[in-house]
Amino acid sequence: MKENKYDETNFFNQYSKMPRSMGGLSAAGEWPVLKQMLPDMRNKRVLDLGCGYGWHCEYAVEQGAKSVVGVDISEKMLEVAKKKHLVGNIDYRQMAMEDIEFPNEVFDIVISSLALHYIEDFHELCNKIHSYLTDGGYFIFSVEHPIFTAYGEQDWYYDKEGNRLHWPVDRYFEEGVRKAKFLGEDVMKYHKTLTTYINGLLHAGFDLCELTEPKANDDFLKAYPEAIDELRRPMFLILLARKK
């Protein structure tokens, strides 16, 4: 099911108050790692899946991208994107990531930031992306880590005093829907195993170039001291792959 959570007023309002929504890329703990892994954008045709406010689309233009297509299911998110992050040759399109259709080999780089855990079928999308990319083109994406999504509730396990004891993992091999609390709302995500992500890429015809489990760096921990527990378990996974 393609859930359009970000068009629900309450959720949208909550999301708009998150540090990363207000502060942009520099307020996202994983950004320094993602940024370093991004391929050279100069003169490239870029597709951004689940572009949201368009921070990454704008960044691509700043880095010299020839053109950028930003896809998102949410009208509200794209309204903000068009108002605040419409620079250069960006084309924002409202549609579900699962519904994209492009001719073969029209993009040089496909990026996706924290969006692909909302889709059910990674293999299908991966095959599509492979066909839209030119030979040697890059696919780079961040997702919630399988360790983070497996249990479902996306919360620590606490003792009676409310201390965070550890991160619980369960149902790992049971891929599919998880209903997590996010910003006080029920949000539907799809747990996938690491095997699904990696072999999805390899079997679609990508070479894996790099995998990173980003962890908050010292600067980020200074700005957001409560993020110290983020070192106790991985929250995100970033993969950079290249079409053979």
Add this chain to the structure above:
Amino acid sequence: MKENKYDETNFFNQYSKMPRSMGGLSAAGEWPVLKQMLPDMRNKRVLDLGCGYGWHCEYAVEQGAKSVVGVDISEKMLEVAKKKHLVGNIDYRQMAMEDIEFPNEVFDIVISSLALHYIEDFHELCNKIHSYLTDGGYFIFSVEHPIFTAYGEQDWYYDKEGNRLHWPVDRYFEEGVRKAKFLGEDVMKYHKTLTTYINGLLHAGFDLCELTEPKANDDFLKAYPEAIDELRRPMFLILLARKK
């Protein structure tokens, strides 16, 4: 530190009673997956790191390997290997995996089954293995999964009634020594992140061919019904890589 746990009499005796010690490859839940991922062994020169009883060395010979070098730190394990699994052109050598030294490009395939979580520095060993392999040579290994090793105790989290509530994860980004209970003994292992395993391979000059988190199949669950909880979290990780 290079621990030689398997030469301690009590541990060795306990290990010898495990299903996989008595039944061999077919009694190891991950074997069907590892077997399927193994490259063609015909006429190949094979190195087995942490060969233990030599089950995999013997298998390599059965599959047509030209020669096999089996390395293990444990004298007792190799005694059994030499007595029970010395077929074809197998050369069993007693030494720590960290101490191996071979000329460049003398092996076509390097395998390692559930041994590399005992070594501290994966990058160093990975670079060595890369140099010992011929171009296009394969490195395939299974290790305990980072989800399995992170917390340290390698046990479920139980409620008061002794029910397994979930698998605890903590200290994920803190790589290094973990003292786990295994067969009633303290055993020293080294937790590594997934990033370390994957990027260790990629940065050493390997292409990643396949990653699998093996899960017990129906046949295994019929033979060992208590293994049902193995579907709740990954225990092993198997990686197949190829020298560029």
